[in-house]
Amino acid sequence: MYNWIDALADLQNRGEPCVLVTIIEELGSTPRNAGSKMVVSASQTFDTIGGGHLEYKAMQIAREMLASGKQDTHLERFSLGASLGQCCGGATVLLFEPMGQVQAQIAVFGAGHVGRALVPLLASLPCRVRWIDSREDEFPEQIPHGVRKIVSEEPVDEIDDLPAGSYCIVMTHNHQLDLELTAAILKRNDFAYFGLIGSKTKRVKFEHRLRERGFDTSVVQRMRCPMGIGEVKGKLPVEIAISIAGEIIATYNANFGQQSSSAEPIAKLLPASRRSQAARQAASN
Structure with missing residues (x-):
C-alpha cells in the first residue's frame, strides 16, 4: 500500500x-x-x-x-x-x-525558441498541453510529461479536434500560417483564451485581414496580441515564456469551469489603470 x-x-x-x-x-x-x-x-x-x-x-x-x-x-x-x-x-x-485538477487544455502551435521555453512551464502547471508543429526536428528529444507532441503537415486541421474552452497559443515560424490558425480559432470562437505572438503592428495587420474575411470586431477583440503580462519585460525566449505563462495562470484562475464566450476577457483581469490603457490602445487601432 x-x-x-x-x-x-x-x-x-x-x-x-x-x-x-x-x-x-x-x-x-x-x-x-x-x-x-x-x-x-x-x-x-x-x-x-x-x-x-x-x-x-x-x-x-x-x-x-x-x-x-x-x-x-x-x-x-x-x-x-x-x-x-x-x-x-x-x-x-x-x-x-x-x-492535480486540470485547469486548462492548452494547444501550443509552434516549436520554435519561445515554444520550447514555454511548454515546460505549462507542463509544470495543472494543464494538459498539445504541442503542434509541422517540423519534427524542431521538437526537443525529451517531451515533458503531460505534453502530447503532434507533428502535422496541416496544423490548421488540428483546431477541429480541440475541446471547447481550450487555451490556444499561436507562435509559428510563418506569418501566413499564424493568420490561417487565427482565422480558424476565431471561427470556432469557443476558446477560453487565444494568444498570438507578435507586436502591435502585427495585430493591426491581422485585424485588417480578418475584417476583410468578414470577422466581427467583437470576435477579433478576443485575440490577445501582443500576449503576456506587460510588466514582465525582456526579449529572451524564457522571459517571453514566463510572461505568457503568467497570463495563462491569471486567466484560468479567474475562469476555471467556464467555456467559450462565457469566459471573461483577459482585459477584465487587469488592474483598472491597465484596462484604461488597453481601451485607449484599442480605440487608437
Whole structure:
C-alpha cells in the first residue's frame, strides 16, 4: 500500500485529480494523531487518518469535491460522539486540499525558441498541453510529461479536434500560417483564451485581414496580441515564456469551469489603470 507522499506524487504524475486530507487539530480526548494524512482519488484511498466513521465521512467529502471540480481548500470540524459513531467526546478538524485538477487544455502551435521555453512551464502547471508543429526536428528529444507532441503537415486541421474552452497559443515560424490558425480559432470562437505572438503592428495587420474575411470586431477583440503580462519585460525566449505563462495562470484562475464566450476577457483581469490603457490602445487601432 502506498503512503500518502508516494500516492500523491504518482497521481500528480498521471494527472489524476485527488484530495489531500490532513488532521489539523485534535480537541478533547480523541485517539487520532494530528498531522496524519490520507489521499483520496475518485476510485482509491491511500494511507489513513485513523479509520472509522470519521475517515469514511472524509472520503465522502473528498469525492464530492472531486465530482464538483471544487478547487477551494477548506477546513471542516467534526464533533466526535454519537453522530460519528464514536464512544468518546472531543472533536477533530480536517483540512481538505484539492490536488492535480486540470485547469486548462492548452494547444501550443509552434516549436520554435519561445515554444520550447514555454511548454515546460505549462507542463509544470495543472494543464494538459498539445504541442503542434509541422517540423519534427524542431521538437526537443525529451517531451515533458503531460505534453502530447503532434507533428502535422496541416496544423490548421488540428483546431477541429480541440475541446471547447481550450487555451490556444499561436507562435509559428510563418506569418501566413499564424493568420490561417487565427482565422480558424476565431471561427470556432469557443476558446477560453487565444494568444498570438507578435507586436502591435502585427495585430493591426491581422485585424485588417480578418475584417476583410468578414470577422466581427467583437470576435477579433478576443485575440490577445501582443500576449503576456506587460510588466514582465525582456526579449529572451524564457522571459517571453514566463510572461505568457503568467497570463495563462491569471486567466484560468479567474475562469476555471467556464467555456467559450462565457469566459471573461483577459482585459477584465487587469488592474483598472491597465484596462484604461488597453481601451485607449484599442480605440487608437
